[in-house]
Amino acid sequence: MCKTFDTGGQGLEVLKGVGLEVHAGELVAVMGASGVGKSTLLHLLGTLDRPTSGELRIAGTDVLNLNDQALSRFRNRHIGFVFQYHHLLPEFTALENALLPGLVAGTDLREAATGLLESVGLADRMDHRPGELSGGECQRVAMVRALVTRPSLVLADEPSGNLDEATSESLHELLADLARASGLAFVVMTHDRKLAQSMDRMGHIEAGMLQMEEAT
Numbered sequence: 001m002c003k004t005f006d007t008g009g010q011g012l013e014v015l016k017g018v019g020l021e022v023h024a025g026e027l028v029a030v031m032g033a034s035g036v037g038k039s040t041l042l043h044l045l046g047t048l049d050r051p052t053s054g055e056l057r058i059a060g061t062d063v064l065n066l067n068d069q070a071l072s073r074f075r076n077r078h079i080g081f082v083f084q085y086h087h088l089l090p091e092f093t094a095l096e097n098a099l100l101p102g103l104v105a106g107t108d109l110r111e112a113a114t115g116l117l118e119s120v121g122l123a124d125r126m127d128h129r130p131g132e133l134s135g136g137e138c139q140r141v142a143m144v145r146a147l148v149t150r151p152s153l154v155l156a157d158e159p160s161g162n163l164d165e166a167t168s169e170s171l172h173e174l175l176a177d178l179a180r181a182s183g184l185a186f187v188v189m190t191h192d193r194k195l196a197q198s199m200d201r202m203g204h205i206e207a208g209m210l211q212m213e214e215a216t
């Protein structure tokens with residue numbers, strides 16, 4: 001895939017030709033310095049933005065040929081996101097936030113949400129609002145929200161960007177464990193080498209190209 005941003009008449013070519021294949025059950029990290037295009041790639045993979053050219057197939061579906069409505073439905077069902085900041089709704093409890101993807105899809109995810117909240121150690125915090133939770137706890141709720149629909153693909157963009165080192169590390173372990181346990185394709189954009197090395201494969205974006213290497 002390629003992505004050029006139109007910046008007032010001048011094209012900014014951020015991704016020049018990025019090829020990536022991720023299988024179900026596989027955990028992949030994409031590293032790269034700030035500004036190389038990690039978030040841009042995440043938005044393309046997550047169908048939040050369209051590539052300037054290229055193809056994208058997720059769970060067997062040629063997603064770039066879907067119309068906007070079908071694409072929203074597909075995204076809600078098949079793709080989970082964890083961003084740097086949790087984006088939880090402040091007026092809703094942890095459990096209600098985790099149930100939001102189900103509200104959109106019209107499915108009852110209470111059992112899945114409660115189970116996941118328990119598995120991330122928030123069994124007794126389900127009725128708390130984001131303001132009553134720590135940054136790390138909010139990020140764990142965001143992880144649950146990303147996983148609750150049993151998506152095919154989970155995309156994480158610097159998921160612990162706002163957290164201290166110890167909290168990030170435990171969050172990373174939890175995220176990797178959950179991704180492994182659910183057998184989904186997982187892609188994380190990060191500049192944390194330790195997190196990247198805990199994945200099955202890792203790659204680097206440099207000068208608009210993605211170079212994959214084997215994780216050691």
Ligand SMILES: Nc1ncnc2c1ncn2[C@@H]1O[C@H](COP(=O)(O)OP(=O)(O)O)[C@@H](O)[C@H]1O
Nearest residue numbers: 005007012014033034035036037038039040041
């Ligand atoms: N919507 C946009 N319009 C124009 N330029 C953008 C847009 N989004 C990102 N960029 C530019 O694309 C480059 C890559 O950004 P980004 O993907 O956010 O990098 P990273 O996540 O690796 O830090 C940056 O130079 C950024 O300014």
Ligand SMILES: [Mg+2]
Nearest residue numbers: 038039040157
């Ligand atoms: Mg970014």
